[in-house]
Amino acid sequence: MTRWVLGTFTLLVYAMVYLPIALVVITSFNQDTITTLPIEHLDTRWYAELFQDTKTLQSLWTSLQVGIVSTTVATMLGLLSALAIVRHDFRGKSLFMLLTVMPMLAPGIIMGVSLLLFARYIGFQTGFVAVLLGHVLLSLPYCTFILISSLARFDRSLEEAARGLGAGELSVLWRVTLPGIMPGIIGAALFAFTISIGEFVVSFFLTSAGTTTLPIRIYSIVKVGITPEINAVSTLILVATLLLSATALSLTWSKRN
C-alpha cells in the first residue's frame, strides 16, 4: 500500500521535473510564430533561423571562450586547493575550507554586485575578463570538492612506490598522482564548464556591450517577447548540458562503484 502511494508520488515528481523541459523541446519544432498549444505543424524552421542569427551565434562563441578559459583556470586552482587540503595539515585549514565553500552559498546577486563595485573601484574594465573571473569564482568550490574526493580515494602507496624507486616530488605528481586522478580532473572540468555555460546573474553585472554570453542573449530575447527561436537555442543547450554532465558523471563515478 505505502509502496504504491509513494511510487505514484515519485512518478509525479519525475513528470514535474521533465514536463517543462520536454515542452521546450517540443515547441522548438513548432512551425508557428507564437508558442501556443496545440502544435499543428512540426518542422526545423527555428533551428534554421537560429543559424542565421549572428548575434546569438556570436554570444554562443563568447560563452564557449569564457567557458573554456574559466574551466581551465578553475580546475587548476581547484587541484592546488585539493592537494593542499588532502595532503597537508596546516593552521587555518578549516578556515580555508570554509572560505572555499562560501562562494557556493552566497547568493549570485551578491557576488555579481560586489565584483562590479570592486572592478569599478580599482579601475578594471567590465567585459570578457571580468565575466571570466566571475565564472572562475563560481566553479572553484565545485572543482575543489570534486578533486578532494578523487584525491582522498587515490591509493597513496603508488606514490610511495614511485618515491621508493627514486622519483622526485614533481615527477611523482606528474607521472603518478595526476594520471591516477584524471577521471576526477576531467569530471571537475566538465562540471565547471557546465556552470559557466549556464551562468547568468554574475555575468549580467559584469558584461559590457561587446561581451554577451549566451544566457544573457537569451534573457534579452525573452524580455522583448518570447519567440520559438529561444526554444531552439534552449533545446541545443539542454542536449549539450545533458551530454556533458553524463560524461562528467560517468568519469567521476566509475571508480567509486
Add this chain to the structure above:
Amino acid sequence: METAIALRRAGTHGQLACLLLPPLLTLLILFVAPISLMAVYGFWAIDENYLIQPSLQLTQYEKIAGDPLYLGTLASSAGMALLTTIGSLALALPLAYYIVRFVSPRWRVLLVLALIVPGWVSVLIRTYSWNLVIGEAGLMNWLLMSAGVIDEPIKLLFTKTSVIIGLIYIYLPYMLVPIYASIERLDNSVLEAAENLGADPFRRFIYVTLPLIAPGIVAGCVITFIPAVGEYVVPNMLGGLKGMMYGNLITTAFSNFDWPFGAALSMVLLASILACLLIVGRFLDVNRSMLGHE
C-alpha cells in the same frame, strides 16, 4: 639528521605555499575584497550629481529601516523561500524514501541522477520553461480549457505562486541530495529492532527514521533556503510586480546607479543569511551534515 628534518619541513612548507597561494589569492581578490569593499560602500553616500561621498555615515541603513518596502520585501522573500523549502522538502522526502526502500541499488543512483542532471541545465532556461506550463497559453490552461473545467485561462504567471513553483523546481536537487544521502546511510537493523519491538510503520518513521535523518533534512533546508532568499532570476522571469523579491530591489538600486544604497541592501541580505546560518549552526553541526561523514 636534524638538518634533514628541517630541510624536509622547509620543503613541505614551500610545497604547501605553492599549493595554497594561487587559490587563496583568487578567493581573497575575487570574493573577500569585493564583499569587504561592498561593506564599506554601504556606509557611503552619493550626492545629487551621483558622485560618491566617501564619508562614514548611516544614511543608507536609515533609509532601509525607514521605508517598510525594503524590510517588508526582505520578510516576504524569506516567507517565499520558506514555502519553497517546505515544498521541496515535501517532494524530496517521500521520493528519497521510496527510492531507498523500494528500488534496487543498481537503479537507485540512476534515478537520483535523473533528478539532479536536469538541474545543471541553465537556471534561465529551466525557469523560462515554466512559461510554457503555467502561462496563459501554456499547457495547464490548454488542458483545463479543452477538458471544459474552466472557460477563461487562469492567470497564474507573474504571481507569488508562480515564483514559488519556479523556486521549488530550481531548488529541488539541492534538497534531494543531502536527504537521499542521509536516508541511504540509515542502518536497517535499527528499523528492524523497532519493528520487532512492535512499532508500526508510522511510529517507526516518526521515532526512528526522522531523528536519524534530521541532519540531512537540516542541511537540505539550509542549502535550499539561503540561495532562495537571494534569488533573482526566478522572480525576475516568473514574478512580475506581484512576485518581486529582495534581489530585484538590489538590482534596481544598482541600475539607478545608487551604489551605496545597493551595497547597503546587499549587506542587509548577507547579514540576514549569516544570522540564519548561525542560528541553525547552534542546533546542528552544519559542516558535518553538509560535507559528509568527516
